[in-house]
Amino acid sequence: MAESENIFLKAKHRTFSGLTEDAEHKWTGPFFFIQAADPQLGLMKAWRDGDCDGGGEEWAEEVELTKQAVEAVNQLRPRPRFMVLCGDLVHAMPGTPFREGQEKDLKAALKGTDPSIPLVFVSGNHDLGNTPTPSTVEQYCREWGDDYFSFWVGGVLCLVLNSQLFFDASACPELREAQEAWLEAQLSRASSSSSTEPKPKHVLIFQHIPLYLKSPDEEDDYFNLRRTVRQNLLDRFKKAGVKAVFSGHYHRNAGGCHGGLDMVVSSAIGCQLGEDTHGVRVVVVTADNVIHRYYSLEQLRARGLDEDLKKLLQA
Ligand SMILES: [Fe+2]
Known part of the structure; x- marks a missing residue:
């Protein structure tokens, strides 16, 4: 399959096929x-077996939930x-027995996504x-495209980050350095007031591990980034005018807006570790705001977007 036709490999050369700065730098009104x-x-x-580091030899439930989300x-x-x-995307760590099967079945479920x-x-x-x-980063990139890159949608600059390099880069310090240099260039580009380059309407960030779950100064734990790393990123993101950081990892909804930056933690399509439902988040981007709401899969399928969100899109 040619690279350009592979819907799983659109993130290449640190950008995203079709969602480039050239094609998408202009604000054309609200979207979601x-x-x-x-x-x-x-x-x-x-999780049911209590073996969260290994285990995971069955995944039919998550395949079904992913298909429901796609539908x-x-x-x-x-x-x-x-x-x-x-x-x-999958539970099996790189190089473990169920990895290949899980990746194959996830791709099969996601293939039903409308091509648009x-x-x-x-x-x-x-x-x-x-x-x-x-090696594990390379394996990931072979299946799912670049681990960090930027893309543009309707005048909004989006940065996808590899948060594992913030968490523990002891086995790949050179990769962390490379992402750092790239990120610094992206952030200074985002806040530059050069007249030759289009200024993004908003800057959004996507990463797996949340900077924090509730408050920027909370203690370190398994589900957030270490305080020193967190503070460094928060300062740089704010300086660059980043509006929101979207994450997962917690398998519960959480987050909070502090000092103009919205840390959004979304629960899972798959296994819930709290009281939330299997779901996805709808994010409406208007000229002034980024408004988001978590929907259960059932709710989204039965009712679609709420009327107030639809109204924002018509503005
Ligand atoms: Fe997870």
Whole structure:
């Protein structure tokens, strides 16, 4: 299959086929997209068995949930401009037995997505390993495209980041350095007031691990980024005018807006670790705001977008 035709490999050369700056730098009015996370094929069985590091030898439930998500998203009108999956695409870590089968079945489920809705992939800890190596990153990129890149949609600049390089880059320090240099260039580009380059209407970030779950100064834990790393990113994101950071990883809805930056933590398409439902988030982008709402898969399929969100899109 040619690279350009492969819907799973559109993120290449640090940009995204069809959603380039040239094609999409102009603001053309409000639009919406879908943000989802953690289909994580295999976790539901592993969680029930209490073996979350291994296990995961069955994943029919997550395949079904992913298909439901695709079906619900396909019937939305107007259509979303893209759907982003914020990591933990599958549960099986790189090089473990069920990896190939899970990736194959996830792709089969996602293939039903309407061709007008590009699929944007973000790497999670299960996709890369908790301590990624050059080899696990390469394996990921072969299946799902670049692990970090930028793209444009209707005048909005989006940055997809590999948060595993913020979490533990001890086995691939050179990859962390490369992402850092690239990110710095992207952020300074975002805030530059050069007259020759289009200024983005908004800047949005997508990564797997949340900067924080509730508050920027909360303690470190498994589900957030370390305080020193977090503060550094928060400062740089704010300086560049980043409006929102979208993440998954927590398998619960959480987050909060502090100092003008909205940290959005979305629950999972797959296994729930709290009281939320299997679902996806609808994100409406207007000239002034980024408004988002989590929908259960059932709710989205039965009712579509709420009227107030539809109204924002017509403005
Ligand atoms: Fe996860």
